[in-house]
Amino acid sequence: MLKENYSKEELLQRVKELEVEFIHLQFTDIMGVMKNVSITSEQLSKALNNEIMFDGSSIDGFVRIEESDMYLRPDLSTFQVFPWSGEYKEARIICNIYNADGTPFEGCPRNTLKRIINEAKEMGYTMNVGPECEFFLFNTDEKGEPSLETHDNAGYFDLAPVDLGGNARKSMITVLKKMGFEIEASHHECAPGQHEIDFEYADALTTADNIMTFKMVVRIIAQRHGLHATFMPKPKDNIAGSGMHLNISLANLDGSNAFYDENDKIQLSKPAYHFLGGLVKHAKAFTAITNPTVNSYKRLVPGYEAPVMIAWAESNRSPLIRVPAKKGNSTRVELRSPDPSANPYLALATTLKAGIDGIKNEVEPKNKVSSNLYDMNEKELKDLGIDRLPTNLKEAIIEFSQDKTMKDALGDHLFERVINAALYEWNEYSKYISQWEIDRYLMKF
């Protein structure tokens, strides 16, 4: 994505020139939901002096009442005017959150990612990530509530059928391009109503920002097309869910690909093997972050191309991590478990931390496979020492809470909040009687 490094004065000038009226100061809460503090352009200079305050206790899982004053520090390079037409011209700036005493707030997911990025930088690496984000476009019902329908069944099709979802996707791409995104691919996915838009890789922080921006654009443009966009991982039980594969590579500080070694058998460097080793080692734990909802685990089941087993392979697409054949400067690993309900800042922070922990401790990557894992039975898998990903949020959060590297990655504050939030979610879910249970047991017992 295009980034311009504005000075405060340049930015104020730019806002004036473009006649922007409202500016949304954006940040992301622990659950990965984007929050806005909206100001008028007159208040911008106050914002650029880091003087805009908000009540942190009003944000999900942020802080307790007594420590609620938080400050927003805008990252000027993220300034962006919204290209869709509206009543007023609006723009946004992404912010980091600071405490009243001027220290970075450790519950801010963006601060957390920046901390891990710096840790990697001290080791001589920058993380690059290219995401492949899937989502569903659904219709609303006659009351305007989002439904699981992808086609209007009203009888007004006296004209040729119109691909509303496809048109919406085209419109999303136009808007994203105007916002500086390089779109690599976009297509209908296997399930009806499912779409994928892939954009170019960038450094981890830019990519996390881009994922948040992307989700916002998809939702807003979908609405302009009369559709409801959802990043829920598995909205329907009998069709494929939505994933957010992450194509990860490390670059050396000179920009060259640190995963590439032309002399290796499969052209992977030592750090690449160790990074892979770290991912495999911490996979069970970071799953709580990359797949943070009860619903996430309904996607991670056999039969729908989502990974289930913790293993890696060169070209086979069934395991957790794939190493694509394309090497040289494109050498990368594709992590296939994350889904788009994940908080992108925390998902990248924990996977990067897992990888560099592998490099630091020279962890050899276990569980390379070459055959299709879906064809193996339990015993064969056990003999190979292949474990499976957590099967539900509870299992995942237990693994997560026992992993010291994950605790280091998030810091005490976030670590605790994430665990509490997940356990709360799990308990709420456990109390609920689902239709499946009614259908299964009401008559039987």
Added chain:
Amino acid sequence: MLKGKIIIADSGEYTRKSIKDLLTKRGYKIYEATDGLGAIRMCRTIYPELVIIDTNLWGMDAFQVGRIIEEDNLSTVIYITNNVNSNFLEQIKKMKVFAYISNPIMKDNLYQMVEFALMNANKIKNLEKKVSKLQSKLEGRKIIDKAKGILMDKEKITEEEAYKSIRRESMDRCEKIEETANRIIDKYSKE
């Protein structure tokens, strides 16, 4: 003869049906929507001449629905309301045509407003077409002038000679004169 397609977006079945009946009798082809996003989907499918939206529409703010429809050039919108207050009037000032229908629906008032709105929408459409035509013409002029200037300067010829030369080249190549002018500008800007 059909007089045009109209969408009625009203969550109340009774008014929706009665407006439909009245307008069908007048020869319009009527489509019904019961929620905001549904109305937008319908617009993007059938591109109606007019959309009538009840301010109490389900699912999404009726004014937002109307703005999206007009901003994205899908159609023209008029509202039905129970309550003509200052907020309502402020909202409809921002719309393409200033017309509304108030409840209870009076047959003659409905017909007049619909006809009004369609006529005005048509006028606006024609004007917009003219403006954009003039704009592109003006842009074309500017390009030709620039190319002329370049030729006069580089080839040391008069304005008329420069124009003739551009025109000749465009006729030889069977292309629009603006395209030729653009190519000349490109060519010399590279040098």
